[in-house]
Amino acid sequence: MIEIKNIQKTFGERTILSGISGKFLPGDTSLIIGGSGTGKSVLLKCMIGLIKPEEGQVLYDGRDFLTGDEDTQKAIRREMGVLFQGGALFDSKTVLENVRFPLDMLTNMATSEKMERAQFCLQRVGLENAADRMPSEISGGMKKRVGIARAIVMNPKYLFCDEPNSGLDPLTSIKIDELIREITDEFKITTVVITHDMNSMMEIGEKIMFLYQGKKMWEGSSSTITQSKVAELNEFIYANKLLRDTKA
Secondary structure, three states: OEEEEEEEEEEOOEEEEEEEEEEEOOOOEEEEEOOOOOOHHHHHHHHHOOOOOOEEEEEEOOEEOOOOOHHHHHHHHHOEEEEOOOOOOOOOOOHHHHHHHHHHHHOOOOHHHHHHHHHHHHHHOOOHHHOOOOHHHOOHHHHHHHHHHHHHOOOOOEEEEEOOOOOOOHHHHHHHHHHHHHHHHHHOOEEEEEOOOHHHHHHHOOEEEEEEOOEEEEEEOOOOHHHOOOHHHHHHHHHHHHHHHHHO
């Protein structure tokens, strides 16, 4: 379980996050949603240690990531998998080498073990036949699947996905959502997804946190989100539905 308590973050005189608290449970696909500039990506960066908030706690199964000693922080980082928005693949490495990279950097596994683990993860995302291809030779959706394979190669307890469907067509987006949900359920991972995709909200939003101007305005599930009486959330949902209908 991941628990955040009273996360506060400012840049200069601007408050980006104001007292954000919440819990994210194993086996659940939890979404953090909101418009551009609402603080959702900053919150994710606070949770994975790329940004340090002025106040608050980030607890991983009770371990404080922000104030823990170096060994504690390293142990937690080894238990994280991150899918970055652009995929963040190395152009000079093959698909298999990209997936294997965390094992090369963070473990003392034998080469044969690394290869076996990387190949298993590629197979899990349906890309076992793309192992020797370069990132420039595969589609955007395939790059996202490579990113997911790399994110789970260390067998993480916690998975973070930053806008996994950005730049993808609707059908590919649905497949990526299904893959994230399947992996979360199969390995009982605590998964946190940053998104503004309406389909993701309705299909995989077992728990949803809505941010508006740096504050948590609503929390619930996909089955209750349309019943919200929060005006800002309803406007956000309507705008996304209108955009989706226009694209369709």
